Amino acid sequence: MTACHLSKFGFIVHCRNATELRLALxxxxxxxxxxxxxxxxxxxxxxxxxxxxxxxxxxLTSERQAVCQGKAFCLLLTPEQMLENQSIATELVIKACKMAEDWGAQMIGLGAICAVIGARGVEAAQSCSAAVTTGNALTVYAAVVAFEKIMQRLEADQVEPKIAIVGFPGSIALALTKILYERGLHLIVVSRRQTAFLKKFTDNIGTAAGSLEITQDLHSALQASHIIFTATSTGQIIEQNTLLPGSVVLDIAQPKDVIYCENGRKDVLIIDAGTIALPRSTKQPYRYSGFGLNDIPSCLGETITLTFEKKWEQFSLGRNLPVDKIEEIGRLSEQHGFVFDEFRSFGKPVSPENFSETKKALLGPHN
Ligand SMILES: NC(=O)c1ccc[n+]([C@@H]2O[C@H](COP(=O)([O-])OP(=O)(O)OC[C@H]3O[C@@H](n4cnc5c(N)ncnc54)[C@H](OP(=O)(O)O)[C@@H]3O)[C@@H](O)[C@H]2O)c1
Structure with missing residues (x-):
């Protein structure tokens, strides 16, 4: 297939910190x-x-032999600048989308804070003729798959742990809450403020076999839960020493919510739950933007999947992500061969020792 006939995607991102900004400049x-x-x-x-x-x-070639190509465009702003100057940043995201369109992109994904500002992708979508997605649906799917696979690997699938969800009522935390509540799990949802939305949400969630508690106290939620899904927009809010032994943290946020430390704990798993890998059918290896070989953020995975499918429609926009869309994009991504179970922690493969120490701490020394 000649390059000019390939389906094309654009991916819009920003610098992750001041060091990246300096290097980019x-x-x-x-x-x-x-x-x-x-x-x-x-x-x-x-x-x-x-x-x-x-x-x-x-x-890029998928396991179904779909082929596409793409380019990433980066705003030279830090995450804090993006959040503090949202109207300027949204204008720049739109400008970057137009650069991607001029290059020929039919699908455009918004990465990290580009997907948070501008009404969570809606403003960019309204200003572009290409289809736009935040990639949040596949991000939710990937986090749930990571949770299931890790519980199996820890042989803890029979355990009924309390689950904390941090970053509510953000788009990702909201979808996770709906999915896990439907499964009858016991949830402690952490929201940084009391709003009318919370009351409306609890009034309308219906009944399931599990339970739902909403708190503003992150520390007490971490002390009561062994499983933590975390997806805030500000990042850097969880100190490792505040986690219970045997905790599994599925850190979706970008920048990360868990604060890195040199000699991190071995009795907890801190998983980069927003990272997946390109299909194994990918012919040429790629090292994308500080990720491991062929690793990519899951929101980029959604953008690529939609491009493989030539599904030129707006996908994950706004706060509410329909559960059927999450299931649909997950199924399509699996069919194209994206890899959801090569777990990373702060960008590195998770060691067998880290798994066994966490398992011992969670289930007791005889496990
Ligand atoms: N790896 C990936 O592929 C990928 C894909 C998509 C998103 N992400 C990341 O996932 C995160 C969430 O995305 P989203 O689309 O769900 O964003 P969102 O809709 O803006 O939700 C973020 C939520 O976090 C809350 N929050 C912010 N700071 C907090 C703090 N210090 N303590 C407690 N809650 C706090 C916000 O509270 P308020 O409602 O009070 O503002 C908001 O409800 C972002 O970091 C994003 O970059 C990663």
Whole structure:
């Protein structure tokens, strides 16, 4: 197949921190501003509104032999800048979408905070002729699959743990709550503020065999739960020493919610639950933006799946993600061969020792 006939996707991202901003400025702009203080550097980038084409997937092949190509466009802003200057950042996301469209993208995915601002993808979708998605549906699917597989691997599928969901009522946390509540699990949902939405949600959720408790107290939720799904937009809110021994944290957030430390605990699993791998049928290996070989964020996986399918429709937009859409994109991604069970923790493979120490702490020393 010649390159000009390939289906194309664009993926819009931003720098993950000031160090990445500095490196991007030096690499793509050869700018002496890259040598200035973090504060000056950030002010300069915000004023300039730089967008760089940072990565090309020349050709991706799925296990169903669908083929596509894509490019990632990066806003030179940090996550905090994106959240603090939302109207400027949304305009830049729209500009980046138009760059992707000009290149020929028929599907555009919004990564990390690009998917949070602008009414969670709605404003970008309204301004583009290409289809747009936040990729959140596959992200939810991947987190649930990770939970199921890890419980099996720990031989803890019979255990009925309490599950904390942090980052409610965000798009991802809301969908996770609905899915896990329907399964009759016992949930402690952490929301940072009391809003009318919470009352409406609890009034309308219906009855299931499980239970649902809403709290603003993150610490007490972590002390009462062995399974934690976490997906806040601010990140860096969970200290490892606040986790119960035997905890499994499915950290979906980007930037991460769990704070990295050099000698991390071995008796807890901290899983990069927003990371999946390209289909094994991928012919050329890719190392995308600081991820392991062929690892990608799951929201990019949704964008690629929709492109493989030539499904040029708006997919995951806004706060409410329909459960049938989550199931649909999960099924399609599995059919195309995306890999959901090569677990990573802070970007590295999870060691067998980490699994066995966590299992011992969760189930007792004889397991
Ligand atoms: N790896 C991937 O592929 C992938 C894909 C999609 C999303 N993500 C990441 O997942 C995260 C959530 O995405 P989303 O679309 O669900 O975002 P969202 O709809 O904006 O939800 C984020 C939620 O986090 C809450 N929150 C923010 N700071 C908090 C804090 N300090 N403590 C407790 N709650 C806090 C917000 O509360 P308020 O409602 O009070 O503002 C909001 O409800 C983001 O980090 C995003 O980058 C990763």
């Amino acid at each position: 030096l690499r793509y702009r050869f700018s002496p501003w890259g040598l200035f203080s973090d504060q000056k550097l950030k002010e300069y980038c915000l004023k300039k509104g730089f967008i760089e084409n940072i990565f090309t997937f020349k050709e």
